[in-house]
Amino acid sequence: MTKRFADLTAVAGVDIDVYSGECFGLLGPNGAGKSSTMRMLSCISQPTTGTLRVLGRDPRREASRIRGRLGIVHQANNLDLDLTVVENLTTYARYFGFSRSDAKQRAQEMLQFAQLEDRSGSKAEELSGGMQRRLAIARALVNSPDLVFLDEPTTGLDPQMRHVVWQHLLELKRKRTTQVVTTHYMDEAEQLCDRIVIIDHGRIVAEGTPQMLIKENASQEVVELWFADNPTDETVALLSGIGEHFDLLSDRLILYVARGEDAVNEVHRRGLSPSRVLIRRSTLEDVFLRLTGRTLVE
Structure with a gap:
């Protein structure tokens, strides 16, 4: 139609x-x-x-x-x-x-x-x-x-x-x-x-199905990183290559990775010190960001 x-x-x-x-x-x-x-x-x-x-x-x-x-x-x-x-x-x-x-x-x-x-x-x-x-x-x-x-x-x-x-x-x-x-x-x-x-x-x-969309369009785990100041271009460059890809949102960076703990260790190894770290499973919202580049309510 x-x-x-x-x-x-x-x-x-x-x-x-x-x-x-x-x-x-x-x-x-x-x-x-x-x-x-x-x-x-x-x-x-x-x-x-x-x-x-x-x-x-x-x-x-x-x-x-x-x-x-x-x-x-x-x-x-x-x-x-x-x-x-x-x-x-x-x-x-x-x-x-x-x-x-x-x-x-x-x-x-x-x-x-x-x-x-x-x-x-x-x-x-x-x-x-x-x-x-x-x-x-x-x-x-x-x-x-x-x-x-x-x-x-x-x-x-x-x-x-x-x-x-x-x-x-x-x-x-x-x-x-x-x-x-x-x-x-x-x-x-x-x-x-x-x-x-x-x-x-x-x-x-x-x-x-929801499970199929997550499996086909998102990584196994997701790492969310918050920093005391807004991430700079240098911060983004230092994260390059960690995981499958990442999204830069207004308040945080999101890494799409196979193993969250390994990714966080690599972030610290590269000299970055996020003020807050969250490791979670991938969700439909991650699928949305990847496919549309926007949030649902943007």
Whole structure:
């Protein structure tokens, strides 16, 4: 697919398959084209060129039928803040043709799923950020969708609440509900996604399972070095040849190496004295830096 806006090509030829029952991650730096891709996949906008099938149907001719089988969790919660928790669910269910009694029953099921039974009568605006996010996810599931799109589902949540939301999404996966997720948290992608596509400048630069992407695009270990002063050209030159390659960030140097301890010993042998050293395994974020040269939120 491609997507063009006047002289801007936002998506420059993306070819993907999302399989039934999997959690599929669509990742990329800001401006990479993932939002435009998500809008096409969720039948909000049409491709400029290319072929798109969602749930086996053509969005150009059957968009309304497709949307009835989708659940969409936007980055902003867009809840009806003046309505109660249960009213948010029943009202949304009615949009999908549920009778009043069926809407109430479905709302109760979703309250249990989101663990919000005790707040059913509270207005949405009275909920914490984490509770609002759980309600937004529950509302997107009220029509029992076959395919759910989640745009940065845990942005702005504290670590504890992120893990609560993860458990809900993992439960969806156990129920074989297909999910397409965008996220700026690499640990989230590793936890949730069966497969991942990384997009940069409108094109796919990598595709595979999280473990495969790390194995194929990153070293076994990573050494992060902080210095009392910003690294100079001389510092960078002294690090040359240690490991496979390195990245110079605004606050630290990152070495990609086979064995972290050996690399640190070599750094000291060359006369460098970093103020702080961290040795860790490679992650998806390292894959990102290597493939795009940018952080997710840059």
